[in-house]
Amino acid sequence: MKNVDHLLAGRSASNGADFVRAIFAEARKPGVISLSGGLPNPRFFPVEALIASTAKVMRSHGTEILQYGTSDGFLPLREWIAGRYKQQGIDVSPDMVVLMSGSLQGLDITGRIFLEPGDEVVIEAPMFLGAIQTLANYQPRFVPVPMGDEGIDTDALARTLQSHPNAKLIEVNPSAQNPSGVTYSAGVRAQFAAAVKNHQALIVEDDPYAELRFDGTRPISLRRELGDRVIGLGSFSKIISPGMRVGWVVAAREVAARFTLGKQMVDSHASNFASATIWQFIQDNDIDAHIAGINAIYTIQRDAMLAACKKYFPPDVRYTHPQGGMFVWVTMPEGADALTLFRDAVATEKVAVVPGAPFYTDGVGGKTQFRMSFSTVEPAMIDEGVQRLARAMLRHLDGA
């Protein structure tokens, strides 16, 4: 094969995905306790119930499901999603919902619809690295705003929006953020709404973890405050199955129509086979009880991770206390280097995390930080993993 590099588009330049893949490859080595994943716990995959759902919905809707469908996706599932927003007191109709092959595709099509190279996109810092990579394809200028303990720094956001009047999008992950685990408090949500009020930008509320809630009540979508200013991205990946690849966008009717057109052009429509099976599963099973079961176990695992952090980490190491989701975000003292720690921890202690740098777009943030996930690890292994990590960290901080 002759080299094709000279034929590549500018957006095909390396974007850090290889680095992240190398980290995950390390984490999969035998004997390594991986706190690096971001996977749902497979014990909650409802294998038998989904088999039954497929059989039932194929017998009632088989010809429709297996044929080409409309690009907005399987209507009964869109109706259910609209109803789910209504439970939060938010008026959403099915023609405002477009099914996606996972919520990440919603973000990709957002970029496709709105972004020219050089356009400004305000993001949280840190931010989910997969979202950074997906948006980076559209070659925007990222404008990061720091996250605090209760959500995005709304003072910094207000200043940033004043100095960037042409920003097109504000991409946020307000509920149990990946990677920080932080959920915007009610106060931050109100200040956020005030800060964005007079700016032109659309808000992209990337919310795949919204249903994973351990303390207090489920956070309410920004759409309740901000209405059609918000493009909401949701997913069944964290509550039913990511391998089925079904998520959604909820947006103003006119904007939803653009997502439908975008979906038509990238892959016609979401898999009706998967969408219809999910819909039937929700009809025949108590989805709230299913989610409560996931949250009960994740709460135990979250508690085990926080207890282990308290027990083993030096006192000057800070970490978040997530109210939901899958992640704890750790900040070591100035001078520490999470990548060096990662390499030593994998090699000598056989425990893996994700170093913080790929969650920032500025090339400097996250040096002292890393992400740990508790979603797929049993409490005893969480304790053991954090203990191993703390040993490597103590050596590293002594030497730093």
Add this chain to the structure above:
Amino acid sequence: MKNVDHLLAGRSASNGADFVRAIFAEARKPGVISLSGGLPNPRFFPVEALIASTAKVMRSHGTEILQYGTSDGFLPLREWIAGRYKQQGIDVSPDMVVLMSGSLQGLDITGRIFLEPGDEVVIEAPMFLGAIQTLANYQPRFVPVPMGDEGIDTDALARTLQSHPNAKLIEVNPSAQNPSGVTYSAGVRAQFAAAVKNHQALIVEDDPYAELRFDGTRPISLRRELGDRVIGLGSFSKIISPGMRVGWVVAAREVAARFTLGKQMVDSHASNFASATIWQFIQDNDIDAHIAGINAIYTIQRDAMLAACKKYFPPDVRYTHPQGGMFVWVTMPEGADALTLFRDAVATEKVAVVPGAPFYTDGVGGKTQFRMSFSTVEPAMIDEGVQRLARAMLRHLDGA
């Protein structure tokens, strides 16, 4: 909702998709015989066999299928696809295959990897309108080369490539093309290979209809002649089900790796739930017998359409004689206007086709042409539909 048009990217400008949707809306009106669709015949959807396949593969691979997977897709199915190429005498390994959410997504990611605005893409004229829309997102300059009765005009192709040395891609649909129904002959395939030999461009062989073959032997992929110069796009949509949304790309290892990365960034990976079900279906059923069953019926329907064209069309109306696929392509005499005919045919005769203009990128081609599909229409209705159409056509040609 305030208007968001000022926030849109240039690629979001109108691209004719609305026009095409309006045509399909007309075709769906009650009482209309639609020859406009491009849908597989639902009588061949193997509903019960797929139910059994889902149950079986979920019980053996459930945890793997429902979890996040690798971005190249479900390995057993990639192995089967590689084997299918080996049956044609073409050496393909599973790491050269990346599963897509339908073959159209393979074309979209091709554009994402290679195309900058203004880059030249050589295409067939006419060409599948969905492919035109998908590539148009990347704002290339289309360089059309006419189709003849046995495939692309290879003399014109050779001249075009000489005068366009920087063209990056050559997009072709060599087997039972949508919309013309034309299959490249063995001679055209050889001349095609000679014409592209010293040019830099990669060949995109968009081949979803390859298995739908009525006369003679199955055409062999251009990859046999051209090897890693070819990016092949394939699909299960025409032989099992389009609603499952599973297709593939086959390409040189280094290029396949770029598709894997592209897939990771747009939607993580194809639905493993759908991919694994298709794989199990193929394991437990005779796919060649299944395809032969489809081809037997499509042959009868194709014959019915050609017989009706012969019986009812005026002698100066030409039409293709497809050896496979779903379509017959009709060319009326100079001065005819297919869009006017379409409107009259729907309104007065209640029969719908697809006017030819959207299958061209130059704004002038296709005026006298239209596409008819025989895939979902029973022979008696094909005869009736073509007869109705001929009545409208005779009136139109008399008046033209």
